Amino acid sequence: xxxKVFVARRIPEEGLNAIRAVxxxxxxxxxxxxxxxxxxxxxxxxxxxxxxxxxxxxxxLLDAAPQLKVVSNFAVGFNNxxxxxxxxxxxxxxxxxxxxTDATADIAVTLLLAAARRISESAAxxxxxxxxxxxxxxxxxxxxxxxxLGIVGMGRIGFATAKxxxxxxxxxxxxxxxxxxxxxxxxxxxxxxxxxxxxERSDFVSVHADLNPSTKGLFxxxxxxKMKRTSVFVNTSRGPLVDQSALAEALRSGTIFSAGLxxxxxxxxxxxxxxxxxxxxxxxxxxxxxxxxxxNAMARLCANNLLAGVRGEPLPNWVNxxxxxxxxx
Ligand code: GLV
Ligand code: GLV
Numbered sequence: 001x002x003x004k005v006f007v008a009r010r011i012p013e014e015g016l017n018a019i020r021a022v023x024x025x026x027x028x029x030x031x032x033x034x035x036x037x038x039x040x041x042x043x044x045x046x047x048x049x050x051x052x053x054x055x056x057x058x059x060x061l062l063d064a065a066p067q068l069k070v071v072s073n074f075a076v077g078f079n080n081x082x083x084x085x086x087x088x089x090x091x092x093x094x095x096x097x098x099x100x101t102d103a104t105a106d107i108a109v110t111l112l113l114a115a116a117r118r119i120s121e122s123a124a125x126x127x128x129x130x131x132x133x134x135x136x137x138x139x140x141x142x143x144x145x146x147x148x149l150g151i152v153g154m155g156r157i158g159f160a161t162a163k164x165x166x167x168x169x170x171x172x173x174x175x176x177x178x179x180x181x182x183x184x185x186x187x188x189x190x191x192x193x194x195x196x197x198x199x200e201r202s203d204f205v206s207v208h209a210d211l212n213p214s215t216k217g218l219f220x221x222x223x224x225x226k227m228k229r230t231s232v233f234v235n236t237s238r239g240p241l242v243d244q245s246a247l248a249e250a251l252r253s254g255t256i257f258s259a260g261l262x263x264x265x266x267x268x269x270x271x272x273x274x275x276x277x278x279x280x281x282x283x284x285x286x287x288x289x290x291x292x293x294x295x296n297a298m299a300r301l302c303a304n305n306l307l308a309g310v311r312g313e314p315l316p317n318w319v320n321x322x323x324x325x326x327x328x329x
Contacts, residue, residue, distance in 0.1 A: 003047035003310040004067075008034060008055045011074055015299025019306055023048065040064045048310045050074055050302060054267075057081040062089050069328045070309020073319075074302045075289075076100055076157075077238060079211040083320050090328040093319040094305025097156060099297035100289035105160035107288040108206050108236045111260025112165070114282045115232045116204070117141040118258070121279040142203070142230060142257065144169040150202030151175040152195065152218075153209030153237065154184050161206055162188050174198045176209075199226040204234070211238035219243060224250035231256045236288050239265030248274045251281055262288050 002024040007016065009028050019025055026042060028034050033054045034042065043049050043065040051057050053075045062068065062085055070092045073081055078095050086093050114120060122139045125131055149165050151158040154175040165171045166188045173190035175181070176198055184190040195218075199205065205227060209215045219233075220243040227233070233256055235242055244265060250256045258280040264273075267286055275281050289298060305315045312329065314321070 004045060005048040005050065005306065005310070006039075006042045006046045007050040008039065008042075009052050009074075011050065011302065012296045012299040014296055015303040018300070018303040019048075019050070022307055023310065036061070043068060048072065048306050050306055051081065053077060053080050055080060057086070059085040062086060062091060067328070069312075070094065070306055070315070072302050072306035072309060074298060077210060078319055079238060081319075087320045087323045090323060090326045092305075092309045092315055092323055092327055094302070094309065094315040094317050095319050096298045096301040096305075097317055099301050100294050101156045101160050103291045103294040104157045104236055104288040105164055107262055107284070108157070108161040108208070108234055109164050111234045111236065111262060111282060111284070112204055112206060112232060113144070115234065115258040115260035115280070116144060118280070120282040124279075142232070144171065144204070146170050146172075147203035148172045148174060148201055150198040150205040151190075152198065152205065152207045153177065154181045154190070154192075155208060155210075157236070158206070158208035159184055159188075161208065162190060165204075166190075171204070174202055195223070196226055199223055200228075202231060203228065204232045206234040207237045207241055209237055209241060211240055216240050217243050219247065221246040221249065224255050227256050229254060229256065233259040234261075235259075236262040239263040239267060239269075244273075244275060248278060248281075251275075251278045258282070260284075262286055 005019055005023040005025050007027045040061050047067050048070045050072050057071050068091050071081055072094045076095050076097045081093055083093055118139050118141045149171040151162050154177040162173045166173050173188045174193050175190055176195050180192055218241045224246060251259055260282045262284050263286055301317060305317055308315045
């Protein structure tokens with residue numbers, strides 16, 4: 001009999017078709033995610049699960065699915081998956097790194113430019129009748145050329161973002177990372193520093209760290225105070241790295257100049273949230289990987305992980321390879 005797989009949302013056809021060729025597939029048809037209880041019901045006799053970052057994969061879900069062999073997350077980030085709980089039960093976890101590096105770096109640069117040049121504010125002013133004339137002192141933003149960029153988390157996406165801004169605008173690159181990054185040092189002349197020094201010296205701060213207990217709330221009032229009053233803050237990683245009340249206060253008081261966010265906490269951010277009321281805050285709805293090419297590539301990687309998982313083969317992008325010895329057959 002074919003392995004049974006639950007796919008927690010519609011994903012690009014080329015990924016789905018690859019899975020359908022081998023498995024008996026149930027696809028969640030709605031726009032909104034299944035509830036936790038619905039997800040649990042759907043996976044209880046499944047061999048594989050394609051999860052999204054909106055689906056919580058925890059011990060309760062795993063205990064309800066005794067046959068589950070693989071959780072293939074349709075994302076590079078996997079903070080929605082309790083990986084130790086999966087490993088403990090012999091369940092493989094896969095993610096989709098690489099596929100969305102360029103698209104995400106593009107959005108980081110887009111937000112950085114938009115926030116530096118007051119694009120959402122000035123576009124709204126034009127549309128709503130506040131464009132009265134060409135103003136020598138109107139809508140003044142800041143230049144990028146030759147300034148200093150701080151990359152918090154110099155992984156694949158941090159590097160791709162820094163490469164664009166170093167190559168295109170000649171920015172000096174500072175970064176934080178758990179260890180030295182020879183690539184960044186050599187190709188971009190980048191310098192690894194402590195977070196405090198990065199915040200003090202950078203004109204632009206772009207966050208690319210993963211969400212884990214040590215990065216949750218990494219940006220609070222103290223961090224925004226260390227930044228320059230002219231600085232621009234961009235987050236394309238995960239919302240909970242930022243204390244949003246502290247960010248709103250920093251933007252309101254002029255502690256920093258502006259911000260661009262692709263991620264918030266929660267998602268969606270309720271329309272009544274104070275951050276939307278600030279003209280110097282640009283928010284887009286977690287669209288960094290949203291290009292046709294990138295979502296197709298993610299679907300392929302996701303299908304490859306899923307299929308390797310149900311076949312008992314090594315996952316091409318394996319989050320918990322330490323499960324290998326004791327994975328479920
Ligand atoms: C998107 O946020 C991802 O982690 O792929
Ligand atoms: C602006 O439009 C300029 O010509 O300087």
